[in-house]
Amino acid sequence: MTGAAARPPRAAAPYEVDLALRVNGITRRLRVDTRVTLLDALRDVLGMTGTKKGCDQGACGACTVLLDGRRVVSCLVLAAACEGRDVTTIEGLAHDDGTPHPVQQAFIRHDGFQCGYCTPGQIMSAVSLLAEGRGGSDAEIREFMSGNLCRCGAYPNIVAAIREVAKAGDDDAGV
Amino acid sequence: MMRAFEYVRATDTARAVEMVTADPNTSYLAGGTTQLDLMKDGVLAPERLVDITHLPLRGVTGGRGALRVGALTTMEELAADTTVVERIPFVRDALLLGASTQLRNMATIAGNLLQRTRCRYFRDPAVAACNKRERGSGCAAMTGTARMHAILGTSPHCIALHASDVAVPLVALDAILRVQGRDGARGVPLTRFYLTPGDTPDVENLLRHGELITAVEIPLPALGTRSGYLKVRDRVSYEFALTSAAAALLIEDGIIVEARVGLGGVGTVPWRAREAEEILIGAPATMEVFRQSAERALEGARTISGTAFKVELAKRTLVRILRTVSGVVA
């Protein structure tokens, strides 16, 4: 165990790494401080601010992205560990012609958000949930969306939006 | 926020073990859900992280009456394994109830078993008194009001809870950890792996610095065994257990032939309730027997004001899961 409190304050020079990862299908090369999380790399290095920071502790889901097709909280992933990996963010969800993803459309129709801050994370989680085959019932949707906090309390509308896309069995509902 | 550190990606297990063993300030990085969280809090400050996620330690394979789970298998992957679903469904339940899908996609099984306590006194360096962070500094949690502390296996020096869900059925099943060190490999039963705090709350398990868990072997219970995991918490989802109980029972002609019981949310380590098992084995599956076993399981409980309710709650949790698994009508 490395106890931080046991050691006197020190200021270490930062370590940097070069890496290449695919973000929404496009290879991006960047040099980052090893401490930079995937979340901060997206926001601060790549300028993709659609992914949000709500706690930076893996407890709210606002920073949810797909990593190699699976949903993760990007605040607990080191950018350095993403070499060669595929990242999908809210900016990459629309179809090539610019049409919003069915889940995005359903969120608007059902008013599945208010302030909108948790929304990118909710939508990434919802898209993943559908791919996992967990949209079968309201109870299932609620359980498997519970890693995404919404303080505005849009939960019932989020469930309605996901239910609609799940029922439609939309072929476009993947990524 | 994190101290600066060097990042190294391991491609070879032996080299990774060598690298970490050689330097006390080097740590492994797998799923990162505990490691990075504690680094951000300033509780951990390694100077080098060795990323082991690319080592070939992932996947579930069947064996003679046991599953071998690669250490880097994620919680989500293990929960989806057909043998787990069919033979030890309480492991699946504990995995699914243990974290959000996002975290289950990240957290590895070995990382889950090595997760650090959620004690907010441990996790906040602004609190000076924490024997787990710094031996001899005291325990601020003792006088705190929070509910999230252990009542079994505590010592006057630490009441920090081990919060893993899946560890509870795994200790009940006598899972074995495969551990690789610089000087060779060894197997450690999970029930012996964890150490109660005693005078050294900072020493949490038998793992020596640099040793790497490579697999978890889960013995499968006899065919016909039924199991269940009950997690009690205020929220319906996405919360650590106030109490939980894992039970696997083999009942023949109304008599409990085999019983495996674990308790969560109550122990400084994932709690194997052997005293409860002793009552159950050979006894008829009745509510009366279940209650007796629960009484015995909690006999050693020690509480502070915030955790006093857990003794009764833990008993009822165990009784309820025994009732559910056995199908006995209350």
Place this chain on the structure above:
Amino acid sequence: MTSAMNEPRPAGVLIGQGLDRLDGPLKVTGAAPYPSDFDLPGMAYASLVRSTIASGRISRIDRGPAEAAPGVLAVVTHENAPKLGRGPKTILGAAPPPPLRDDRILHHGQFVAVVVAETAEQAAEAARLVQPEYDAADPVLDLADPRAKVRDDPWHVDMRRGNLDAGLAAADVTFQATYTTPENTNNPLGLFATVAAWEGDTLTVHDSTQWPYNTRGALARSFGVPERGVRVLAPFVGGGFGSGLRAWPHVILAALAARIIERPVKLVLTRPQMFTAVGHRPNTVQNVRLGATRDGRLLAIEHTSDSPVAMEDDNLEPITLGTSTAYACPNLITRDRQIRLNVPCPGSMRAPGEAQGNFALESALDELSYDLGMDPVRLRLVNESTVHPQTGLPWSSRAMRECYLQGAERFGWSLRSPEPRSMRDGDWLVGYGMAGASFLHYQAKCQARASIDRDGTAYVRSAGTDIGTGTYTVMTQLAAETLGLRTDRVRLGLGDTDLPMAPQAGGSGLTGALGGAVHAACVRLVHDFLRLVRNDPESPLRGCDLEDITLHDGRIQRTDDPTRGETYAGILARHGLEELTADGDSSPPRGDMIALVGSMVTSRLGRFGRAAVRATRAVAPAGACGAKFVEVRVDPDLGLLRVTRIVSVIDGGRILNEKTARSQITGAVVGGIGMAMFEETITDAGTGRIANATFGDYLIAVNADIPEMDVHFVGEPDPANPIGTKGVGEIGLVGIAPAIANAVYHATGRRVRSLPITIDRLL
């Protein structure tokens, strides 16, 4: 204003319709810019250091190690900070004390240094190298601490009418109990962020605020610069729930850091800092005494409360005031006390004061209903007042009776068997509970500006914010309706102090205030178009006044002959104008002041005061009201509590947009469920440290906790407001906690008088 323009429009009109949120496309694509999303050239990052004691002095604070850390540009403590001014007073009280003013520590988590560095990682690491030493004092942390200073009647709104003792003496049944509510923390998902950039004495700030004009004023005073040189932008805010109503110290510190290094600076609070730096709902200890006749008529209500406030800081939060106007009752005393503690300052959190006060009152009424053997809905109906109970003025409108009756009907209240613990479903005990709810009327002055330009599109703007409430959408609907344009021909500007003055998005007051101003600006704009063509021989509208015309799809036409008319664009083109602009404003209704002052006059002068106030013939503007019905299930063995159904019937006056208003209520109910069942900010005794300042430890409701909801609106446009609204931001939360507690009692026979109702309280 004209009759033609004020009358409700026939079917197919815009107002009231559940139009999809117009900022939806931005929000679902991640393109809506929140304050933390702004990046400016040359920007540096700030990180804050917090005290680890609650009371005492800093004996030593060494900047050296942090200054020597890589990338660090500045380290500012009280030793090298310039003297900062204190922001202006607002309706909420004095501004927070300026940061870094001296060596004193008044609460755990107080900001004691700001560190600025090239990257966020470097700033955060260096901030940890600032390790002050303290001379700690014994903090005052408990409401019951005899050392604590007490402020009696801190806002001069304690109420009194009739003779309480006489009322109690005359009562057939009396009841008394103590209720407590814990601290709750607002915790909007959006971490509060400030991006500040100076050019000389000119300052531009992106900030997570619900009140840009207030932040502007506070920044100007802090740095002694003119207000007109300070621009505050908040087009999108990641929620607030009251925490964005003050210009908190971190906002000032971000601007200070930028001023010192002469570069733009970004500061994003951490989640733990969100528990100590931007307010929270204060805990309360409340006492309620009731006296009633055998048939349920209330003869006496006494409601008192103690709640904390920080040292040298301020918070407007009357807990018991709402009780004075909740029911008809001739004899009443309400009394608030504020206790000074070494805690982070409390502040508004969704339905401030009313959330806590209503929990005590509506729980007590439920208890009284059992003592009387009377249905709880009937008890409330018996005591519903058709007039403002404190002044005797008629309500501007109040459909409370409909709320109760329709709520009971929709819920199926008649299926309730009155006896506690009498309804069951397997392992689960089933309970029904209900509560009444009202929220005081609030409105402040507001301005708006509306333009139509050569292409016939409108631009309507004001400095108010949309914190998720739907302001962009409903104001667009209102402007489109008033101007006779399609909503896609109206652009709305919000959240910018370069736009006309607007009050806070708070107190359920912005929609009424801003709606009034937008409406007035749009009406004036149409009027100005008519004035332009009044003597224009080429115009078919020559000589027309507002009452002679109707508006349709960008065209002004004569009501007597709709074929005669012309478009906005056509008028502008003919007159060689690029655009026409008009301003509008709104003010609180006259009755608001009369009801408030009248309440105090009545309180002090009794019957004579009441007669004097009645002589004004005013009406008392009513805030929103509603009734909440809840079904819970309790597993008594394991202490599990689940909410399975909720019906909310709300009188919110005129509903501008069904869909967004419904979302407001739904969301507030979710907040109410959290308050009732999960939320409790825990302060360590002795140290004053918040013990659960993370989302893993401070529990808010998750998706799986929330059942389907029935939200239903009743009532009519409220005549006290020009656009007829009452505001629906808070009313959804009020009453949820007592309705759940009352349902828990009905299910289990166990009365829980302390929130939250957690497992340990139900075993």
